Amino acid sequence: MKQFLTELEEAADRVTVALDALLPRADGPEARLASAMRYAALGPGKRVRPFLALQAGRLIGAEERALLRISCAIECIHSYSLIHDDLPCMDDDDLRRGRPTVHIAYDEATAVLAGDALQAVAFEILAEPDTHPNGYVRSLLVGELARAAGARGMVGGQALDMYLTEEGSADIGLITRTQRMKTGALIAFSVSAPVILTEAGKEARTALEGFAHDLGLIYQIVDDILDAEGSTEELGKTAGKDERQGKATFVSILGIEGARDRARRLAAQAKEHLAMFGREAHMLETAVDYVLQRRA
Amino acid sequence: MKQFLTELEEAADRVTVALDALLPRADGPEARLASAMRYAALGPGKRVRPFLALQAGRLIGAEERALLRISCAIECIHSYSLIHDDLPCMDDDDLRRGRPTVHIAYDEATAVLAGDALQAVAFEILAEPDTHPNGYVRSLLVGELARAAGARGMVGGQALDMYLTEEGSADIGLITRTQRMKTGALIAFSVSAPVILTEAGKEARTALEGFAHDLGLIYQIVDDILDAEGSTEELGKTAGKDERQGKATFVSILGIEGARDRARRLAAQAKEHLAMFGREAHMLETAVDYVLQRRA
Numbered sequence: 001m002k003q004f005l006t007e008l009e010e011a012a013d014r015v016t017v018a019l020d021a022l023l024p025r026a027d028g029p030e031a032r033l034a035s036a037m038r039y040a041a042l043g044p045g046k047r048v049r050p051f052l053a054l055q056a057g058r059l060i061g062a063e064e065r066a067l068l069r070i071s072c073a074i075e076c077i078h079s080y081s082l083i084h085d086d087l088p089c090m091d092d093d094d095l096r097r098g099r100p101t102v103h104i105a106y107d108e109a110t111a112v113l114a115g116d117a118l119q120a121v122a123f124e125i126l127a128e129p130d131t132h133p134n135g136y137v138r139s140l141l142v143g144e145l146a147r148a149a150g151a152r153g154m155v156g157g158q159a160l161d162m163y164l165t166e167e168g169s170a171d172i173g174l175i176t177r178t179q180r181m182k183t184g185a186l187i188a189f190s191v192s193a194p195v196i197l198t199e200a201g202k203e204a205r206t207a208l209e210g211f212a213h214d215l216g217l218i219y220q221i222v223d224d225i226l227d228a229e230g231s232t233e234e235l236g237k238t239a240g241k242d243e244r245q246g247k248a249t250f251v252s253i254l255g256i257e258g259a260r261d262r263a264r265r266l267a268a269q270a271k272e273h274l275a276m277f278g279r280e281a282h283m284l285e286t287a288v289d290y291v292l293q294r295r296a
Numbered sequence: 297m298k299q300f301l302t303e304l305e306e307a308a309d310r311v312t313v314a315l316d317a318l319l320p321r322a323d324g325p326e327a328r329l330a331s332a333m334r335y336a337a338l339g340p341g342k343r344v345r346p347f348l349a350l351q352a353g354r355l356i357g358a359e360e361r362a363l364l365r366i367s368c369a370i371e372c373i374h375s376y377s378l379i380h381d382d383l384p385c386m387d388d389d390d391l392r393r394g395r396p397t398v399h400i401a402y403d404e405a406t407a408v409l410a411g412d413a414l415q416a417v418a419f420e421i422l423a424e425p426d427t428h429p430n431g432y433v434r435s436l437l438v439g440e441l442a443r444a445a446g447a448r449g450m451v452g453g454q455a456l457d458m459y460l461t462e463e464g465s466a467d468i469g470l471i472t473r474t475q476r477m478k479t480g481a482l483i484a485f486s487v488s489a490p491v492i493l494t495e496a497g498k499e500a501r502t503a504l505e506g507f508a509h510d511l512g513l514i515y516q517i518v519d520d521i522l523d524a525e526g527s528t529e530e531l532g533k534t535a536g537k538d539e540r541q542g543k544a545t546f547v548s549i550l551g552i553e554g555a556r557d558r559a560r561r562l563a564a565q566a567k568e569h570l571a572m573f574g575r576e577a578h579m580l581e582t583a584v585d586y587v588l589q590r591r592a
Contacts (some may be wrong), residue, residue: 007384024447024448024452028344028349028475029456029459029470030447030452030455030456030459032455032459033447033451033452033578037447070442074461079419080412084408084409085406085521088385089384089403089404089405089408090405090408092359108385109383109385109386109458110455110458112380112383112385112386112408113380113451113454113455113458115412115450116376116411116412116415116451117446117447119412119416120415120442120443120445120446120447120449121442121446121447122440123419123438123439124438124439124442124443124446126438127435127439128441129435134431135431135433135435135436136433137431137433138435139423139434139435139438140423140431142377142420142422142434142435142438142589143420143423143424145419146419146420146423147416147420149318149416150413150420151320151326151329151330151333151416151417152320155329155409155412156326156413158409159325159326159328159329159406160325162405162406162409163325163326163328174325177325182517186354206515270584272549283353292348
């Protein structure tokens with residue numbers, strides 16, 4: 001786990017440096033917009049998704065520079081989704097990663113626009129020749145990210161999540177579907193996008209997608225557990241919100257112990273998917289434990 | 297002008313039919329999101345940008361199917377920007393194209409998400425092989441649209457526009473820059489993207505870009521004049537807002553007559569850019585008159 005944490009931190013630093021160079025400078029009359037984009041995308045964060053992309057890519061021999069740019073695009077999409085999720089009309093949250101959210105640190109209109117611009121940057125990064133010399137590969141990456149981020153992926157999941165809050169009741173099937181879309185789609189893209197870069201076969205792709213699917217669900221289940229058990233200080237974001245909002249979650253349906261049990265079983269399953277890669281998959285295996293044990 | 301209006305309407309219909317097939321169906325638990333996307337993108341609208349793309353493309357012999365898909369992508373970006381512009385934290389508008397805006401017809405959170413998902417769909421459409429058999433061409437289209445729509449284009453212009461409202465004072469240079477980004481960038485993409493599809497030379501591209509630049513400015517100047525002179529009923533959106541918000545516009549700086557004069561001179565210049573295409577450019581020339589004379 002120690003080596004894992006070192007690698008995680010190293011990956012986060014590399015992505016932050018690369019993103020810093022890719023995002024617009026905060027100068028000129030539109031400095032406020034660029035500054036808000038940078039505040040959101042370059043601030044503290046574990047950068048788990050980029051780490052997964054880098055590790056999955058190494059496993060199948062993908063080129064580092066391409067992986068780094070894909071990681072930056074993923075982080076832009078992730079950051080934009082957090083900005084919009086935190087808006088008063090959505091989750092209405094003042095705190096994110098221990099700092100004021102973008103609409104608090106700037107203003108609501110700038111938050112909407114900074115999110116919009118970060119989404120555009122993600123596709124701009126993928127489309128540029130620096131990502132991959134082959135235009136066909138670039139257009140595949142764009143298409144997959146657009147699907148993962150859109151109405152049938154992340155944004156659709158966010159909408160479902162909101163309706164779960166409004167309805168207050170849902171079965172485990174709907175919650176699973178919601179979270180597969182909301183957090184799962186982008187995590188799945190992180191792990192499976194590298195396959196587009198290489199000649200890795202269908203088997204590797206299926207294995208990585210299965211792994212990503214399970215990991216995404218674990219991530220969300222642990223999120224629900226932390227929201228129920230953690231403190232705001234520990235989390236760096238407001239705790240206890242799900243129950244106050246009367247929201248259907250894995251915890252509200254399965255109970256804390258049931259949710260923990262589900263996460264543990266998914267963790268075993270996620271690791272099984274990696275079996276074909278042998279020892280090489282050690283980092284991704286540890287990522288499962290990390291996500292399972294995280295306290296924030 | 298009569299033939300022009302017929303062609304404009306025909307283009308609008310074709311784009312609406314194509315978009316209807318490309319947007320997610322409004323069924324399943326996330327129906328509300330898809331329904332809001334459709335409400336915004338398939339509702340009434342003149343579809344001027346798609347018309348420009350189709351006409352510019354014909355001028356240089358671009359393939360119709362590719363033009364139609366590019367038009368759909370443009371309309372998705374345009375629709376998403378209108379949804380977000382209308383939000384309470386932005387322009388706070390209840391009325392658009394004579395109908396309740398998305399956050400009124402649905403709710404604010406759905407409006408944010410429908411805009412986000414429409415942006416993703418735009419890039420998904422461009423990235424798919426149906427747009428063009430060559431992946432390199434597709435990735436070029438994605439990159440150009442992302443730049444036109446992002447922080448240095450449409451979204452950046454929208455941010456500047458907001459700061460113009462807050463400051464209440466600005467010189468004509470800043471207003472021109474703002475509008476070049478806010479409305480100009482997407483209009484420029486509409487006219488110049490077809491060049492990517494063909495072997496048309498640098499000269500044709502420069503001519504079309506010059507034309508698009510002038511047309512974009514005319515569009516915005518006329519918008520400012522209509523806001524100052526038109527009625528809410530005529531416009532299908534709230535009139536007189538610029539003055540009430542103390543916003544710096546072409547009209548507040550140049551006066552109504554000065555703004556009209558500026559638009560007329562830009563119209564002559566726009567037509568000059570088309571000279572190299574001869575009679576073939578008749579429809580685009582008429583588009584200039586149409587934009588200059590529009591009452592809504």
